[in-house]
Amino acid sequence: MSKKTEFGPPLNPRGRRLEAKELESITHVRAKVPAKYAWAAGTAMSRFLEELKNGKIIGRRCARCDRVLVPPRMFCERCFQPTTEWVYLPGTGVVETFSISYIDTNANRIKEPILVGVIAFDGAPPHCGIMHYFGEVKPEELKIGMPVEPVWKPKEERVGSVLDIKYFRPRRK
Amino acid sequence: MDLKKIRKDVAVVGAGMTVFARRLQETGKEMSWEAAKMALDEAGLTLKDIDAVVLGSAPDAFDGVHKKGEWLLDGAGGTNKPFMRVYTGGGTAVFAPIAGWWHVASGMFKRVLVVCEEKMSSVQPHAQSAFAHIWDPILDRPLRPNLVWIFAMEMQRYMHKYNVRYEDIALVAVKNKRNAVGHPCAQLADPTITLDDVINSEPMALPVRRLDISPPSDGASAIVLVSEDVVYEHTDSPVWIEGVGWCLDTTMWTNRDLAFPKFLARAAKMAYEMAGIKNPRKEIDFAEPYDPFDYKELQHLEGLLLADPGEAAIMTREGKTQRDGEFPVCPSGGLLGVGNPIAATLGIKIGEVYWQLARKAGPRQVKKDVRTGVAQAWGDLMQFSAVVVMRRR
Amino acid sequence: MRDVAVLGVGATAFTSQTPEVNWKELIYDAAVKAYAEAGIDPRRDVDSFVTCAEDYWEGFSIFDEFTPDQLGGALRPTMTVCGDGLQGLATAYMQIKTGMFNIVVVEAHSKISELLTYEHIVELAFDPIYERPLSAEREVHPYYVAGLEMNLYLHATGTTEEQCALVAVHNRRQALNNPLAPYGARLGLQEIFHSGYAFTPLKKWEIASRADGCIVFVLAAGEIARRLTKKPLVYVEGIGWSSESPWISARSADASYARHAAQMAYRQAGITNPRRQIDVIEVEDRFAFKELQHLEALGFARPGEAGWLAQSGALGLDGELKVNLSGGSLGCGDLIEASGLQRALEIVLQLRGEAGARQVPNARVGVAQSWRGLPHGTGAVAVFARRD
Numbered sequence: 001m002s003k004k005t006e007f008g009p010p011l012n013p014r015g016r017r018l019e020a021k022e023l024e025s026i027t028h029v030r031a032k033v034p035a036k037y038a039w040a041a042g043t044a045m046s047r048f049l050e051e052l053k054n055g056k057i058i059g060r061r062c063a064r065c066d067r068v069l070v071p072p073r074m075f076c077e078r079c080f081q082p083t084t085e086w087v088y089l090p091g092t093g094v095v096e097t098f099s100i101s102y103i104d105t106n107a108n109r110i111k112e113p114i115l116v117g118v119i120a121f122d123g124a125p126p127h128c129g130i131m132h133y134f135g136e137v138k139p140e141e142l143k144i145g146m147p148v149e150p151v152w153k154p155k156e157e158r159v160g161s162v163l164d165i166k167y168f169r170p171r172r173k
Numbered sequence: 174m175d176l177k178k179i180r181k182d183v184a185v186v187g188a189g190m191t192v193f194a195r196r197l198q199e200t201g202k203e204m205s206w207e208a209a210k211m212a213l214d215e216a217g218l219t220l221k222d223i224d225a226v227v228l229g230s231a232p233d234a235f236d237g238v239h240k241k242g243e244w245l246l247d248g249a250g251g252t253n254k255p256f257m258r259v260y261t262g263g264g265t266a267v268f269a270p271i272a273g274w275w276h277v278a279s280g281m282f283k284r285v286l287v288v289c290e291e292k293m294s295s296v297q298p299h300a301q302s303a304f305a306h307i308w309d310p311i312l313d314r315p316l317r318p319n320l321v322w323i324f325a326m327e328m329q330r331y332m333h334k335y336n337v338r339y340e341d342i343a344l345v346a347v348k349n350k351r352n353a354v355g356h357p358c359a360q361l362a363d364p365t366i367t368l369d370d371v372i373n374s375e376p377m378a379l380p381v382r383r384l385d386i387s388p389p390s391d392g393a394s395a396i397v398l399v400s401e402d403v404v405y406e407h408t409d410s411p412v413w414i415e416g417v418g419w420c421l422d423t424t425m426w427t428n429r430d431l432a433f434p435k436f437l438a439r440a441a442k443m444a445y446e447m448a449g450i451k452n453p454r455k456e457i458d459f460a461e462p463y464d465p466f467d468y469k470e471l472q473h474l475e476g477l478l479l480a481d482p483g484e485a486a487i488m489t490r491e492g493k494t495q496r497d498g499e500f501p502v503c504p505s506g507g508l509l510g511v512g513n514p515i516a517a518t519l520g521i522k523i524g525e526v527y528w529q530l531a532r533k534a535g536p537r538q539v540k541k542d543v544r545t546g547v548a549q550a551w552g553d554l555m556q557f558s559a560v561v562v563m564r565r566r
Numbered sequence: 567m568r569d570v571a572v573l574g575v576g577a578t579a580f581t582s583q584t585p586e587v588n589w590k591e592l593i594y595d596a597a598v599k600a601y602a603e604a605g606i607d608p609r610r611d612v613d614s615f616v617t618c619a620e621d622y623w624e625g626f627s628i629f630d631e632f633t634p635d636q637l638g639g640a641l642r643p644t645m646t647v648c649g650d651g652l653q654g655l656a657t658a659y660m661q662i663k664t665g666m667f668n669i670v671v672v673e674a675h676s677k678i679s680e681l682l683t684y685e686h687i688v689e690l691a692f693d694p695i696y697e698r699p700l701s702a703e704r705e706v707h708p709y710y711v712a713g714l715e716m717n718l719y720l721h722a723t724g725t726t727e728e729q730c731a732l733v734a735v736h737n738r739r740q741a742l743n744n745p746l747a748p749y750g751a752r753l754g755l756q757e758i759f760h761s762g763y764a765f766t767p768l769k770k771w772e773i774a775s776r777a778d779g780c781i782v783f784v785l786a787a788g789e790i791a792r793r794l795t796k797k798p799l800v801y802v803e804g805i806g807w808s809s810e811s812p813w814i815s816a817r818s819a820d821a822s823y824a825r826h827a828a829q830m831a832y833r834q835a836g837i838t839n840p841r842r843q844i845d846v847i848e849v850e851d852r853f854a855f856k857e858l859q860h861l862e863a864l865g866f867a868r869p870g871e872a873g874w875l876a877q878s879g880a881l882g883l884d885g886e887l888k889v890n891l892s893g894g895s896l897g898c899g900d901l902i903e904a905s906g907l908q909r910a911l912e913i914v915l916q917l918r919g920e921a922g923a924r925q926v927p928n929a930r931v932g933v934a935q936s937w938r939g940l941p942h943g944t945g946a947v948a949v950f951a952r953r954d
Contacts, residue, residue, distance in 0.1 A: 007357035008535025009528050010215075010520070014207035015192035015199065015392070017360075026197045029695050031702075033237045034686040037310075037625035042588030045311050069428070071312055075594050077423050077635035080601075080609050097333070097431060099325030101378035105317040107301040113379075116322055118427050127430040131313055131326075139379075144333045163315050174613045178665035180568070200695070232627035239622040239690035242648045243812050243942040253826060256809040256944070257657065258648040262628040268645065272657070279663035280567070306627040421634045421644035436641055443643070447666070553631040 049160035135167035147171040182401040184411035187216025190520030193512030196391035202248030208393035224282040226251040229269030229289035234303035249288040263552025268559040291514035325378035334432035335483030343371040345467035353506025360512035390512035394520030416448030416562030437476030437558035458543035569788035574604025580779035600782035608638025615639035618654040618674040651907030652946035674904035675780035713765025729873030733854035741897025743924040772854035777899020781907040806830025810943030824863035835949035846932035848909035906936025
């Protein structure tokens with residue numbers, strides 16, 4: 001009953017923490033989730049991926065708000081109108097934001113950090129870009145606003161994926 | 174939208190929540206039942222009295238169960254009743270109560286049970302494995318991201334744009350983990366934690382360190398909502414839901430300035446206008462903003478228009494957001510201290526505001542007299558917020 | 567008290583595959599049509615947006631992330647219901663009834679052709695501890711549950727296999743009159759029987775094939791709708807939903823979820839004698855026998871009577887009960903969570919007199935019913951009417 005005075009509500013909440021020993025004696029039922037999908041990339045993203053194969057970044061312009069949407073869409077979510085025109089971008093940009101990650105996709109700890117961030121593209125509206133890796137740069141050198149450029153995989157290795165870009169590096173003059 | 178034309182006023186008359194921990198012995202159904210039963214008990218009701226049930230729970234991938242809501246429905250008390258599951262990612266914790274609100278406010282139901290459940294420990298090897306599927310399959314997934322990355326990137330952008338120091342952000346983690354000492358369900362309460370502990374904790378995805386993050390957890394929470402027509406059958410001092418708001422921003426998260434949560438400001442304005450609040454800083458007494466990361470508490474206070482951009486860090490440094498401060502924030506201990514079983518954090522957001530306003534919060538009760546509180550949750554790909562304003566009249 | 571009207575509807579055609587568009591583009595197409603018909607700009611006029619979706623159908627955790635842009639709902643109150651389109655409609659209905667929301671949009675879609683392991687995902691909805699190991703052990707297709715339920719239904723009501731097969735014959739034939747439906751066909755009983763048992767007593771061609779498609783509804787408070795349009799309006803007069811126990815072993819033979827949902831909807835709509843008061847009926851028929859079971863649950867026939875109605879030619883455009891003239895799920899395809907909205911769409915078209923070759927003359931009151939499919943007993947019922 002002492003708990004009642006120690007804590008506020010909920011009084012005597014149901015459930016309890018398990019001791020380490022108890023964790024070993026839990027009955028489990030194991031299963032794999034057999035989920036497989038083949039998503040249609042759609043009109044806009046199919047072209048985007050094709051252009052990555054060519055070493056180019058492409059966007060779509062909305063005639064109403066005049067924004068160049070990148071990644072491209074067939075409709076503008078602000079104006080709710082179809083976009084009208086394909087626009088090539090130079091591919092260069094600036095670091096919009098970044099992180100120095102010591103964990104991988106499954107939260108495993110890693111020694112060499114992954115440098116990742118958002119690149120806002122030149123020729124697109126402010127803050128508008130994609131997520132990607134950074135390379136040829138030390139973690140402590142990464143700064144928001146830093147000009148960067150893409151480093152492409154050799155043409156024969158490109159498959160039409162964001163991974164056709166190896167990473168972005170500080171822009172050379 | 175006519176924010177002043179509500180058909181029926183809605184009050185909270187009971188809340189319950191389970192211990193937040195790795196709950197390997199119970200299924201999600203069983204935890205849902207525990208929370209539902211506690212809320213019904215506090216309200217002095219039985220399941221027979223309940224007209225409809227609303228359920229909140231985040232990704233099915235945590236459980237590996239398709240249509241998880243249907244699976245949980247008997248635990249949540251939904252058998253042979255109108256039962257509805259709503260879903261807005263991490264925002265579900267405060268959004269499911271909003272769905273409960275419209276069930277009652279519409280005049281269609283008099284007594285509604287809202288149950289939120291989350292069991293994150295079932296998925297292997299880590300809850301992060303379920304989060305791998307929240308990303309765009311073409312743009313993001315090939316990069317094999319970890320969900321912490323986007324928060325790190327958002328935090329970086331926030332610190333950069335508003336000139337916020339990491340030390341001030343880390344103070345939030347210290348405050349909330351200490352506040353959680355008064356919470357019987359808490360997973361990570363720590364009465365002795367210091368700023369140095371947070372600053373020196375293991376780097377995850379910098380600028381995010383381990384103690385900047387709330388832990389994955391298992392648990393469930395529930396509340397009972399009733400219509401103005403019947404509220405005084407159940408209590409003499411109801412806590413009213415006076416304002417609700419929600420807003421979802423574009424899917425293209427790399428097309429937004431991540432520094433300021435515009436979607437939250439919109440949701441907050443909707444809730445404030447409905448509650449007749451013109452000056453939120455003066456008219457709201459305390460807040461339970463969503464704090465899965467310490468910087469989120471600050472950013473959310475600003476999105477809730479309770480501080481200017483960058484100002485929440487200063488309020489924190491000056492101690493104003495402490496439980497006995499002039500504007501208490503996360504007196505429950507928040508997600509950072511009590512734990513983060515995503516949708517189930519209903520109990521430390523809506524639940525806590527209810528207990529505080531009903532003056533039932535015991536050792537967690539904030540010092541000053543509070544009449545109006547706000548609860549908020551945030552979710553999806555950093556693009557959604559739900560806001561609820563509650564009041565004792 | 568506030569009433570709720572249908573201000574606009576939009577739909578794509580239903581097809582077995584849609585590789586040319588992604589789901590966003592598919593939804594956008596339906597949304598544009600609905601907004602054009604409603605005469606509204608979603609960026610200015612809509613107070614709230616509702617999408618109906620489930621993560622594993624789509625292949626995403628937190629599919630809600632991907633819902634706003636294609637509906638015009640970015641930076642607006644937008645949300646997901648993990649349910650069928652009619653449950654989404656119920657959500658919009660309640661929101662409008664609060665008095666706060668004037669115009670609410672509901673979207674439900676199917677992009678099920680992109681799910682490569684459909685039967686495994688259906689199985690994933692079974693209880694992982696008690697139920698799933700059974701089918702996993704024998705590698706049984708999870709639709710075996712439909713066979714169990716059909717057997718139970720035949721046994722409890724005395725309905726015959728032939729009467730169930732007739733439903734498939736009718737609905738595939740009726741779909742020939744629906745330009746949106748992909749599975750119209752002229753079949754006879756012998757073809758249904760020859761298709762063979764899939765899950766005895768359920769035959770292969772008594773099972774609806776899946777289809778992709780999207781339907782968008784624009785609902786508005788009556789006073790707003792009447793201001794915006796001079797056209798005769800269709801009103802949502804009542805809507806109900808209910809769930810049975812999720813345990814397969816606890817399932818009823820009489821679709822009690824549909825009965826409960828119908829009672830709720832009828833009460834609101836003032837329906838006391840559905841057979842006399844309702845002119846057009848759309849009920850869920852993913853498995854042919856479900857149409858008969860649902861007709862009984864909705865009060866159009868006594869238990870065991872629906873099969874005889876089918877046999878005597880009472881179901882259909884020329885019969886007493888105008889049932890599933892759209893072709894139903896057997897004719898339009900199993901549209902997953904969009905199935906309920908497809909039914910609601912048909913009722914709206916019928917009540918407006920826009921149903922073409924399958925039009926019921928002077929239809930004024932209609933009912934749409936949904937069932938979320940195996941293995942669960944969750945469904946909804948909506949009553950629509952014209953008042954002019």
